[in-house]
Amino acid sequence: MNSYELRVRAFEENDINRECKFMPDHENFQLHLDALIEDISSLKQIAKAENHGSYITIETQTELHECLAIMNPVFSSYICKIRYVSLTKA
Numbered sequence: 001m002n003s004y005e006l007r008v009r010a011f012e013e014n015d016i017n018r019e020c021k022f023m024p025d026h027e028n029f030q031l032h033l034d035a036l037i038e039d040i041s042s043l044k045q046i047a048k049a050e051n052h053g054s055y056i057t058i059e060t061q062t063e064l065h066e067c068l069a070i071m072n073p074v075f076s077s078y079i080c081k082i083r084y085v086s087l088t089k090a
Contacts, residue, residue, distance in 0.1 A: 001047065002060055002063065002064070002067070002089070003057060003058070003059050003090035004088060005055045005056070005087070005089075005090045006056040006058050007086045008036070008056070008083060009083050011024050011082065011083055015083060019079065020079065022080075029082075033051065036074065036082055037051055037056060046070070046071075047059040
């Protein structure tokens with residue numbers, strides 16, 4: 001089993017672009033983060049995803065680059081609310 005640390009951050013004003021024209025309500029960040037973690041957990045290749053405050057632990061049988069590719073469609077759903085920062089070996 002491989003363990004990874006996923007780091008994300010809230011959408012910021014400098015992230016505004018053609019696809020994301022407005023700032024999300026920062027009061028809803030935790031709600032969106034919880035939904036992101038739930039969506040990642042529901043992926044069949046992911047054994048576990050757990051919030052640890054400043055990072056999310058991911059447990060999976062896949063290698064790092066495969067894990068990121070598997071989660072990429074999930075990140076696309078949250079692109080205007082949460083930004084991916086990094087995925088590293090725990």
